[in-house]
Amino acid sequence: MAGRGGVSTGVNLGALRSHNTALVLDLLRTAGPAGISRLELAERTGLTPQAVSKITARLRLDGLAAEAGRRASTGGKPRTVLRLVPEAGHAVGLHLDRDELTAVLCDLTGAVVAERRAPLDLGAGAETVVEGAAREVETLLAGSLKAGRGLGVGVALPGPLDHAAGVLHRVTGFPEWNGFPLRDVLARRLDTAVVMDKDTNAAALGVAVREPHAQTGASFAYLHLGTGLGAGLVLGGSVHRGARTGAGEFGHQVIQLDGPLCECGNRGCVEVLCLAAVGRGDVDGAARVLGAAAANLVALLDIDEVLLGGRTVAAHEEAFVRGVGAVLDERARRAGADRAVPVRAAPGGARGVAEGAAQLLLGPLFGLVARPMGGI
Amino acid sequence: MAGRGGVSTGVNLGALRSHNTALVLDLLRTAGPAGISRLELAERTGLTPQAVSKITARLRLDGLAAEAGRRASTGGKPRTVLRLVPEAGHAVGLHLDRDELTAVLCDLTGAVVAERRAPLDLGAGAETVVEGAAREVETLLAGSLKAGRGLGVGVALPGPLDHAAGVLHRVTGFPEWNGFPLRDVLARRLDTAVVMDKDTNAAALGVAVREPHAQTGASFAYLHLGTGLGAGLVLGGSVHRGARTGAGEFGHQVIQLDGPLCECGNRGCVEVLCLAAVGRGDVDGAARVLGAAAANLVALLDIDEVLLGGRTVAAHEEAFVRGVGAVLDERARRAGADRAVPVRAAPGGARGVAEGAAQLLLGPLFGLVARPMGGI
DNA sequence: CCACTTAAGCAACGCTGTTGCCAAAGTGCA
DNA sequence: TGCACTTTGGCAACAGCGTTGCTTAAGTGG
Numbered sequence: 001m002a003g004r005g006g007v008s009t010g011v012n013l014g015a016l017r018s019h020n021t022a023l024v025l026d027l028l029r030t031a032g033p034a035g036i037s038r039l040e041l042a043e044r045t046g047l048t049p050q051a052v053s054k055i056t057a058r059l060r061l062d063g064l065a066a067e068a069g070r071r072a073s074t075g076g077k078p079r080t081v082l083r084l085v086p087e088a089g090h091a092v093g094l095h096l097d098r099d100e101l102t103a104v105l106c107d108l109t110g111a112v113v114a115e116r117r118a119p120l121d122l123g124a125g126a127e128t129v130v131e132g133a134a135r136e137v138e139t140l141l142a143g144s145l146k147a148g149r150g151l152g153v154g155v156a157l158p159g160p161l162d163h164a165a166g167v168l169h170r171v172t173g174f175p176e177w178n179g180f181p182l183r184d185v186l187a188r189r190l191d192t193a194v195v196m197d198k199d200t201n202a203a204a205l206g207v208a209v210r211e212p213h214a215q216t217g218a219s220f221a222y223l224h225l226g227t228g229l230g231a232g233l234v235l236g237g238s239v240h241r242g243a244r245t246g247a248g249e250f251g252h253q254v255i256q257l258d259g260p261l262c263e264c265g266n267r268g269c270v271e272v273l274c275l276a277a278v279g280r281g282d283v284d285g286a287a288r289v290l291g292a293a294a295a296n297l298v299a300l301l302d303i304d305e306v307l308l309g310g311r312t313v314a315a316h317e318e319a320f321v322r323g324v325g326a327v328l329d330e331r332a333r334r335a336g337a338d339r340a341v342p343v344r345a346a347p348g349g350a351r352g353v354a355e356g357a358a359q360l361l362l363g364p365l366f367g368l369v370a371r372p373m374g375g376i
Numbered sequence: 377m378a379g380r381g382g383v384s385t386g387v388n389l390g391a392l393r394s395h396n397t398a399l400v401l402d403l404l405r406t407a408g409p410a411g412i413s414r415l416e417l418a419e420r421t422g423l424t425p426q427a428v429s430k431i432t433a434r435l436r437l438d439g440l441a442a443e444a445g446r447r448a449s450t451g452g453k454p455r456t457v458l459r460l461v462p463e464a465g466h467a468v469g470l471h472l473d474r475d476e477l478t479a480v481l482c483d484l485t486g487a488v489v490a491e492r493r494a495p496l497d498l499g500a501g502a503e504t505v506v507e508g509a510a511r512e513v514e515t516l517l518a519g520s521l522k523a524g525r526g527l528g529v530g531v532a533l534p535g536p537l538d539h540a541a542g543v544l545h546r547v548t549g550f551p552e553w554n555g556f557p558l559r560d561v562l563a564r565r566l567d568t569a570v571v572m573d574k575d576t577n578a579a580a581l582g583v584a585v586r587e588p589h590a591q592t593g594a595s596f597a598y599l600h601l602g603t604g605l606g607a608g609l610v611l612g613g614s615v616h617r618g619a620r621t622g623a624g625e626f627g628h629q630v631i632q633l634d635g636p637l638c639e640c641g642n643r644g645c646v647e648v649l650c651l652a653a654v655g656r657g658d659v660d661g662a663a664r665v666l667g668a669a670a671a672n673l674v675a676l677l678d679i680d681e682v683l684l685g686g687r688t689v690a691a692h693e694e695a696f697v698r699g700v701g702a703v704l705d706e707r708a709r710r711a712g713a714d715r716a717v718p719v720r721a722a723p724g725g726a727r728g729v730a731e732g733a734a735q736l737l738l739g740p741l742f743g744l745v746a747r748p749m750g751g752i
Numbered sequence: 753c754c755a756c757t758t759a760a761g762c763a764a765c766g767c768t769g770t771t772g773c774c775a776a777a778g779t780g781c782a
Numbered sequence: 783t784g785c786a787c788t789t790t791g792g793c794a795a796c797a798g799c800g801t802t803g804c805t806t807a808a809g810t811g812g
Contacts, residue, residue: 013766013767017767020768020769048769048770048771050771051768051769054769055769073777073778074778074779075778076777076778077776077777077778077779
């Protein structure tokens with residue numbers, strides 16, 4: 001309770017219409033190629049069948065939806081199945097990692113229709129990186145001619161940054177990026193809408209969209225262990241970023257007050273403990289440390305699921321999933337919970353961040369709205 | 377991004393109307409006795425002045441709003457000021473603590489118009505407690521005759537519990553409460569609407585409503601240190617409870633992996649470290665430990681403000697505020713933040729929880745909707 | 753006294769989802 | 783094959799929302 005769940009502004013008929021339209025589009029999307037009938041849409045939205053008929057008629061007119069066969073009859077006229085037309089729109093997801101660039105072109109369903117990878121040096125200077133990234137995007141788009149309109153480019157990169165302003169802060173190891181307005185620069189260069197976010201948030205968003213069960217307001221954490229350790233938090237169905245896009249600072253959670261000194265200046269951060277264990281080949285120890293911090297997070301936020309990703313995890317996937325899961329099991333059992341929170345490797349793999357970045361633009365179409373500080 | 381910010385259901389004209397009405401009511405409430413003019417309402421809501429005129433006309437007809445003088449002219453007809461009529465509705469807030477009961481009667485603005493306190497033994501058995509609480513509520517209501525309609529009773533008590541189902545879990549120290557459907561029992565007994573929540577969540581809600589600046593989607597944490605340690609989290613303007621009302625489990629955050637054994641079975645929980653320090657008279661030490669855990673929370677969630685409450689804090693308010701603030705300052709400086717997150721004692725004092733409990737019912741009137749798993 | 757400015761309501765309007773009704777398209781039994 | 787029945791889905795009329803255009807109320811300032 002508390003919080004108008006978002007909308008802090010008045011709603012007129014136009015807003016009402018686009019809300020309901022987005023809602024229907026979202027149901028069409030989650031229904032996938034199997035499609036969904038008008039009456040099911042009416043049930044799920046709570047709108048009258050007639051209202052759904054009107055909305056879907058508009059969508060078909062706009063080319064966003066199409067009829068796709070019919071269901072078996074249950075004694076009367078069989079239901080007509082509708083589906084989303086994936087080609088009606090496209091978005092680019094751009095993942096700028098420390099040493100590599102990944103760009104994907106996604107259709108409306110979020111499926112990747114084209115992909116490019118290239119080496120990248122984030123330290124090469126802003127102009128060089130922007131120009132290189134812009135060219136990659138252009139060749140990606142040129143390579144695959146599209147009928148549907150382009151929605152823009154979503155950029156995901158290591159934080160800290162301000163996603164609302166589209167400005168980078170002191171990217172660890174690359175001080176020259178501090179204050180660079182990447183979003184606006186790239187938007188001018190490519191002449192499209194550009195949205196920016198932290199890589200961990202993009203990954204979490206990608207998972208949230210991909211997993212139908214995770215959409216109804218569930219909470220999960222995406223923990224990314226690569227050269228550093230960070231988290232993307234989805235709380236109550238939406239990515240929680242905080243007012244300064246600072247949420248998800250998971251690596252420097254202190255779990256051992258008198259532990260070893262971390263480069264951040266604190267003692268006993270998860271990151272330093274975890275990476276030290278990995279460094280000496282003690283993967284199980286690293287997993288246990290990660291598990292302890294994850295258990296804190298799960299308890300604090302009542303998380304439904306923990307997803308692990310990142311290169312270090314990928315290198316020892318089973319060991320990490322098992323190790324983290326064991327700690328969570330132990331803590332859950334002690335707390336008297338019915339069942340422990342499930343842990344698994346994040347789907348999507350190395351491409352997951354780029355796909356999530358594309359969702360930064362696809363999301364709003366389906367009512368998954370950008371919420372700089374509170375959302376719609 | 378991701379998450380439709382709440383509404384996962386279709387919106388028709390009725391819903392639109394009540395949304396806008398609630399929005400206007402909320403602005404009237406936050407404006408306080410000073411009131412607000414129609415044109416200001418139009419600006420803040422984004423609606424046309426004419427729409428605001430219609431909405432406020434309805435509210436005045438329903439007795440919820442009234443004209444209250446006029447502003448100074450700026451060269452033309454002066455603006456008419458509108459204000460909320462506090463007496464138009466009332467809600468009861470009931471705080472069941474381990475050894476004491478507090479019941480308050482609040483008007484629409486959340487102001488306390490009547491209050492009762494009584495000793496309570498949570499271990500006396502469910503029926504005894506329910507009957508005692510019901511009688512307190514009845515005498516509270518009988519003592520102050522009300523014109524406006526009663527909205528119901530909000531109950532706040534120590535967790536764990538399920539606020540959506542209105543059922544208690546294993547309340548620490550009182551196993552007989554496990555599974556007791558307190559909300560429904562009390563609702564039948566009193567024949568009113570009853571809403572239930574954890575005491576920490578109620579306290580956080582109370583603060584969120586009271587502080588105007590905290591409403592626009594800000595995030596803050598209410599840390600309660602009494603016989604135990606818990607937290608109420610307001611993220612992006614709404615109380616975050618999690619699917620099982622488990623969020624806010626702050627006391628058993630592990631911050632010292634090899635620390636002393638806690639009664640929960642883990643080692644190095646904040647609670648055991650903090651209470652041990654308090655026990656040996658080391659308030660500063662307790663504050664530092666609390667600060668370390670608070671700093672973790674602030675970093676993880678990008679919290680805007682930390683509020684401290686509870687008996688133990690109240691006994692050494694300055695020391696705790698200073699000690700926690702010092703740790704947060706230190707961590708913020710190391711992280712290179714512009715300014716540290718402010719820390720202060722929670723307003724409302726001992727009555728804060730009961731007032732927040734009343735807000736469980738007042739909130740929905742103003743569009744601060746219950747969100748079992750996602751909200752409006 | 754008069755021109756001007758600002759606030760607020762009335763009336764007509766466009767658009768939303770809703771309601772009432774009917775045509776279309778099946779099933780199942782005689 | 784025919785007919786009664788069920789279910790789907792669109793057409794038409796409708797109520798209600800906020801919006802637009804205009805008028806009236808109520809001030810200021812020269």
